[in-house]
Amino acid sequence: MCRSIKTLRAPVTPDVRDEDIRAAALQYxxxxxxxxxxxxxxxxxxxxxxxxxxxxxxxxxxxxxVRGSGGGASRE
Known part of the structure; x- marks a missing residue:
């Protein structure tokens, strides 16, 4: 399902923008x-x-x- 939604988690995708998150939500x-x-x-x-x-x-x-990253990557 939703194969076009890419992984947005760091460090896989280091610079996630709000537009990326909204686009994934829209696709879902x-x-x-x-x-x-x-x-x-x-x-x-x-x-x-x-x-x-x-x-x-x-x-x-x-x-x-994420293990080895020193904790969560806060976006707030």
Missing amino acids: VRKVSGFRAPAAHNQAVFDQAVADVTAATQHLLAHLE
Whole structure:
């Protein structure tokens, strides 16, 4: 699933931007919902899902502990 989503965890990807995280979240929501672009009546819930997945991904990346790196790589 979502083969086009790349690994965003350091040190695999050292310079992750917010745009990278949002693009991955958008791809995930598109895949799960089955819609590339939602109908107008689904736009708000689609956008909220992208925002929620983006926030969850930012939290995950900020709190992961990678062995040998001296702890989590904070993005906050």
